[in-house]
Amino acid sequence: MASETSSRSIAESGERAAARSDTSAGTASRTASFQVWRGAGNTGGLQSYSTSVSEGMVVLDAIHQIQAESATDLAVRWNCKAGKCGSCSAEINGVPRLMCMTRLSELDLSEPVTVEPMRAFPLVRDLVTDVSSNFRAKKRIRKFTPRPPDAPDGTWRMQQSDADRVQEFRKCIECFLCQNVCHVLRDHHLHEQFVGPRLLVHAAQLEMHPLDSLDRTGELKENHGIGYCNITKCCTKVCPEHITITDNAIIPLKERVVDKHYDPLRKLVRLMRGNKTGGGKREAARGNDARGGGNAL
Amino acid sequence: MPEYQTHEYDVLVIGARGAGLRAAIEAAHSGASVGLICKSLLGKAHTVMAEGGVAAALANVDDRDNWRVHFADTMRGGQYLNNWRMAELHAKEAPDRVRELEAWGAVFDRTADGKILQRNFGGHKYPRLAHVGDRTGLEMIRTLQDYATYQPIDVHMECTIVSLLKEGNRVTGAVGYDRDRGRFKLFAAKAVVLATGGIGRAFSVTSNSWEYTGDGHALAYNAGAALQDMEFVQFHPTGMVWPPSVRGILVTEGVRGEGGILVNREGRRFMFDDIPENYRNQTADNAEEGWRYTQGDKNARRPPELLTRDHVARAIMKEVREGRGSPHGGVFLDISWIKSKLPNAEEHIRKKLPSMYHQFKQLADIDITKEPMEVGPTTHYVMGGVRVDGDTQMSTVPGLFAAGEVGAGLHGANRLGGNSLSDLLVFGKRAGQYAAEFAGRQSSPRIDQQQADAITNAALEPFNRDTAAENPYQVEHDLQSMMQSLVGIVRREAEIREALDGLKVLRDRARKVSVTGNREYNPGWHTALDLQNLLTVSEIVAHAALERKESRGGHFRDDYPEKDPSYGKFNIVIRKGPGGDMQVTREPIPDLRPDLKQIIEENK
Incomplete structure (x- = not known):
């Protein structure tokens, strides 16, 4: 392959994809509202922020922008920003997700977007929990x-x-x-x-x-x-x-x-056999099966 | 007076990514008591972003491979500025380090006969990268993390070191703070290993996370250690360029290793246009041969997309500058074309490059099995760092060691892909081993409380300033933009001087940075502190870039576009002078050992 004709078709396909990516990202910038959990320990509540959002932004971008513009001490945990490290877990509009992989274009921006920490873990501060x-x-x-x-x-x-x-x-x-x-x-x-x-x-x-x-x-x-x-x-x-x-x-x-x-x-x-399991991986079997069929809630 | 939580260890390892974990494990194996400082949570390391693989001459796929060829490849890629002893040890020991990972639970992709599979990568003559799809870094980190979990290692997660402590010439420990409460921690240690990674956050387009603020580089410099090769910053040729919020995120070289090609807006496969002299014999001169190489044909030569990163990055920049770039200012990288060559190509791509598939689908709405990606250069890695002894990894300051990206020498002027994961294993182990050995010969360190107090008081200053002063994020942002445009991929003397002046202004602004809120998990405060390190390393990079009046590897001077052989005889070394000024010197590279010289000749 890679005759000039086929690499030309690659470029054409690339142009089309780029144009579509433009559209799906929504090129126009606009203002969006966010309700972000602020607080530490057992106290806190949602606070309102608004910031301008544009092409292909994810929730983590919006949080960073809010941090830089109006809440320098807003606590958020993040690293790779590419969905590979698993640091920026949060509850976005009540749904547990990674902030770096949640595009704003997937959310209804006519309503404020709520961003809250994971609720199953003790709160450290704002969006950061003790895991x-x-x-x-x-x-x-x-x-x-x-x-x-x-x-x-x-x-x-x-x-x-x-x-x-x-x-x-x-x-x-x-x-x-x-x-x-x-x-x-x-x-x-x-x-x-x-x-x-x-x-x-x-x-x-x-x-x-x-x-x-x-x-x-x-x-x-x-x-x-x-x-x-x-x-x-x-x-x-x-x-x-x-x-x-x-x-x-x-x-x-x-x-x-x-x-x-x-x-x-x-x-x-x-x-x-004297309390040994047979076949496969061998190890002294533990427990005596005293507790019936599990303990599901 | 500040309060401290105090800890005492034989060996304190700062940084818990690949190199730090490996160093901590080795020091623990040696019987030393070990403290491990982790700027983030354990396992969140940037090493997870390393996707392509770990280079080691296992010869599982091509039996012509051996350490000599790997050594010669590394030296050629580094344009012979490498610390040749490190290049030798690295090539010899990498296979054992990789096999050891398997013994600790890593599951690499396999060959048909059940061995560890290896893939092609830029600058490596034979398929050499052991890998797991395109998430090798995660596999390595998780393996080291899980193994370390069961070792007697004291892990301090979400802890940042602000300064090393010294007594006379000797390192005695470090001062840091924990992120969650903002409490200061005092570490007394007989030996300290720096494994803090790189400096990517000094630039605006980068594949690096917030952690990469040159902490170890600055800690070492401030403690009096010599740094070298800091002009050599690697701009990875393929980062995402669209949408803007993901600009800089890495697109693995593995895409090209699996047959991906680079095409400009006019549909031209431009990498064939300029093949450097020293790689001409090894590079395919037609598309068909390049494809056969990626599919394992031992008689084929590698496609030009797999030339070294410095070269590919510059070739892409040239297309963009001359108006042949893609709509969003990159070029096209296409893997979907292999459907004309392979049955089930789409499934093959998803299997070989799952993270890339996922990343483009989710963040850019591009299906890479059907469409080309848009890519462009992104700041990825710094070849330069702490000058170390090749065998022990000890810096010029007794008791201070460095391994991984923060160390210098192995990669010379340009690093080959895959050589960083092997670097951090080989030299992480060595640093841990020799740090433990060094610690065994030392008495307990004495911590100077006044020294510690001065450090912590300075760290708290941003809380005491007028709140109407400078915003830390803004100063950081301005620094990144300036470094990107003035000391980035293409450099000129006038611009570097402008950057040095600009850094003075930024330093003044950084002194006025104020933060709100309290010390508990306060990213504004953390940014204010990291900023100091960014300023230091940026200045070091600029000085080194000014000094090297030639183009070589990762350092490209538009005003000196050619390589100058006289610059191939020394490393540029930077130290803090007695008056606090930056001292730039040229230190000659020791003559190559004759047997190594011969290996290079044989592999020309």
Whole structure:
């Protein structure tokens, strides 16, 4: 390819796309109103701001503009501004989203746009919340532990299809929007009992990792509260990386837990073998299945 | 008198992105007590923006690759101003560092026989970049972050260091503040590793986040350390140009590695028009050969889109300046054309470049599987930084180490894509190891309370000023615009001098910056403090740019457009003089070791 004719058609296609991008971005600048949460700890409220908005701006741009023009101390957390770091999570018109990936052209600007912090986490100030519980929760999940290397040079072999399976989970950007909408955390505040969807995705990535050698089903059941999830799929809906959290991560983990810890035949086998699970990943099975079929709310 | 939360460590690592995490892990492995300072939340590092891959001569895809070729490629890309010892160590050790990541849980894309897959990238002779689609940086950061989670490392998230502490010539620690409460923290340390990244926020069009304000460069400079090569700023050829609010966001070189081509408004694939002499033998002279190269044909040479970044960026600028640019002031980058070559091309593109697909779809309303992107140069990386010993990464100040982007030497005048992720692994590890070793030989540091008080009192000044004074965001914005237009991708003596005068004015304005509100998570205050570092590094860049009267790598002088061989014999080094003035010197590059010289000759 790249004969002159076809690269000419590329340029033409580019011109068309650029023109369309102009239109869809809305070239005219106008004034828009925002209601931004201001406050710290348990006090605060929405405050009104207006700023001029133009081509292709996202909510984070508007917040930065408000900050530069009229509220220099407006607290907001952000980094990459490209949807890759997961820092700027907020509730925009009540919907949990990344501020950097929410274009103003998607919102109804005839009404004020409300921008509020994630509600499931303690407020630090304005749009910034204390998400440290997520980092602590990760420590409770046992770390990646590879099987011995496959090759004498200390390396492993795996197929792309095996890699693909976990790469869906490993693309998580830790924006914690899934934690924010999970009713177990948001409404019932069971942070100590339930690690939440983000950490279950982390656990799924470990459990399905082609090289990992541990079995975490026992701890998922006993310590991480997987039974609390009653698969309402709110987490999946808000994931900016489109990870199919409930179907691909949580449900398969629940099935593994059930297989290992509630299957009466396996239980019998386990008792006869002296409390060892059979086949696959080996590890002393934990818990005695005393608590029935989970603890969903 | 200010109150402090105090901490004491053997090794304090400032910066928790790739290099900082790797350094902290290594120092912890060595048995040192480690504090890790993270300007943002852990894992939010800018390293996540590195998309293309990590360069290492694993030879999984092309068995002709080895460390010698990687070394020669790195030196050629850096136009031989590199610290050759670092280029040697980097090429030799990168494969082990990548394999180690796999042992820590990273899942790279695979070859058909189940090994780590490698892709082509600009300036690398063979497919060399281990990658995960186009989100390699995230994979690396998450792997290091998760691994570090289980190490005895004390992480201070959302903490910013404002100054290093010294006793005589020796570094004794640092003073910083936590963002959420604005409390000051005092760190006593036997050794300090700087891993703070770059200076991208000194320019208005940049791929860098708010954190990249040259903190480590300024901390080192103020502590008396030498900086080198600061005239070499890398403008990545392909940043987004439209819409305006996303201008500068990176478009990975991986697009070109997968076969993407650059086309001007007239429909001309202009990269074939000017191929530099030293790359002519390695570059395809027709489109068909270039395509075959991207598809793994070992007998084909690379397409001109994969020439080094400095060259591609300048070629794009030329098209734009001469009126052949795209509607929004860039050129077209097209990957959709590969549908004429591959079945299922659209699916292939989404699989190979998922983040790019997503980014353009969501932010620009462009479907890259069907339409070309508009791209143009964006400030991406600084080759220059703290002058270090190639083996240990120690700066000219005892006990102060630097690794990753804040360090200098590996990349010379221009960095090859993929060499930064490997850089931060190789030299992050070395810095951590030697910092721990150094700390083992030191007694406990004594913190000078008065020194700390002076620093924190100065940091609080913006709260005490007249509120009608300067706005920190405005001063920062004016600085960025000035640096972009006067010390940007094309430079001239008169403009650099204008910038130096402008910086004096900006420095005066920065002294009048005032902030409202209190110390709790107050971005206005943070900006006011970061501004000091931006002013310092901008001045350093301008002085270095003025001194190098030639064009080489990332430094292009319109008034001296040619390379001058006499400038290939030294690095430009900048230190703080005894009177506080900036001292610019030329330090000769040591003669290449004969065996390394031979490798370069063999790979010409």
